[in-house]
Amino acid sequence: MFDIQDPRYPNSRLLNEALLEACQPAIYGAGTYAFVSADGVRLLMDNPIFEQFMEDGTYHLIAGLDDITNLRTLAALKEYGDQFPQMRAEAFLHPTTGSTFHPKYSWFRYPRGGVLVLGSGNLTAKGLRRNTEAFVVQKLDEMEMQRVEQKWIDWLHYSRPYLKALNSPEVIAKAGENGRRAEEKTSANSFADGHQSAPGGLSASTPVNWDSEQGAWSFDSDSPVLVAECQPGANGTYQLNVDAALAKAFFGTATGPLEYMVWREVTDAGTLGDIRWQPDGMTSHKICQIELPPCRYRIKAAEKELPFAVFVRLAPRTLLYAVLLPGNRGYKQLLRQSNRAPRDEAGRILYTSNGGQLKEQLNALALLRYLRPPEGPCN
Structure with a gap:
């Protein structure tokens, strides 16, 4: 099965989803990727x-x-290696000049046969969900699976001098060099908005390097936006009910058995929260019920100033979001617009927009830190 991953196409199948679907019935598997990021590891393993x-x-x-x-x-690999003792990770460190280690594939062994997931995407957030990539999910019969395994074993045996433990000094040195090289690009490919430092020493004024892993969670002026008023949920959570047709159009229709979306929160300080897998929320053919995690603000049923949720679609089933509470940056701006904002059948504010309009209407919103500035004219 050949697939094209395109973040602009709502029904696009994502490499991240294909890998997870492939490992569901597997007994064991393996893979190698030219580039691996911490967020890429989490998107697969968490x-x-x-x-x-x-x-x-x-x-x-x-x-x-x-x-x-x-x-x-x-x-990240050490973290998941500790969590999953049966997950083994090594680094490929070679001395060859004029040549790049560039494979991108995983294979999974089933009780009978297996599957090979092979394509252009790396094990990074961009490669798994954000970039335009192409990949093939190739089902293998028993004989084909045996051949794939044997080729893997033969290559491992030949490559043993280049396979290093993650904690080896040369691997740590090279990984550190890669990180420093990426940081050097920050001043030329970044944008800082002057936010104050967030708790825990994470500075929201640190420039966003658009070419880095952090840049995988950025959006553009034409990125789709959904603004919704929340209601009280169980155990201090927030809930919002969205018409199923709107939910499918905005979030992206599921393309297979993996009925999950990836969400990442932007805090009021402008920092990124954890990557979170969220069930698609389809409770019926008419309603999609979204539940957001609880926080310090307890919603009262009769509360006049309810929280809002602002979602930005980065790719199909891939969302950046922020919860606006009374007192948060941008909340008063949104509240002032509530009299003329579109509402759903229950009378709650619910409307779609885009990144550019969001900046015009709610320019104090911390989430806008991840809005890419417009590119200048080409020379």
Whole structure:
């Protein structure tokens, strides 16, 4: 099966989803990627499907070190290696000049046969969900699976001198070099908005490097936006009900059995929260019920000033979002517009927009830190 991953196409199948679907019935598997990022590792491994695969299965990952793969990557791989003792990760460090280690594939062994997921996307947030990529999910019969496994074993045996433990000094040194090289690009490819430092020492005024892993969570002036008023939910959560047709059009229709979306929150300080897998919320053919995690602000049923949620679609089923509470930046701006804002059948504010309009209407919103500035004219 050939697929094209396109963040602009709502029904596009994503490499991230294809890998998770492929590992569901697997006994074991392996893969190697030229570039691996911490967010890419989390998008694959911090998921209920991969966790279930790891209960009895094994996975051997080999990460290239020619670029991108950095110390944050090594830390993420160690974290999931500790969580999944049957997950093995190594780095490929070669001395060859004029040549790049550039493979991008995983294979999974089933009780009979298996599958090969091979394409252009790396194990990074951009490669798995944001970039335009092409990939093939090739089902293998028993004989074909045996051939793939044997080729893998033969290559591992030949490449043993170049396969290094993640904690080896040379791997740490090369990963550190990759990170420093990326930081050097920040001043030329970044934008800082002067926000104050966030709790825990994370500075929201640190420039966003649009070419970095952080840039994978940025959006453009034409990116689709959904603004919705929240209602009280169970255990201090926020809930919003969205018409199923609007939800499918905005969030992106599921293309297979993986009924999850990826969400990432932007805090009021302008920092990125954890990557979170969210069920698609389709409770019926008419309603999509979205539940947001609880926080310090307790919603009262009779509260006049309810929180708002602002979603930005980065790619199909891939959302950046912020919850606006009374007192947060941008909340008063949104409240002032509430009298003329479109509402749903229940009378709650609910409307779509885009990144450019969002900046014009709610320029104090912390989420706008991840709006890419317009590019200048080409020379």
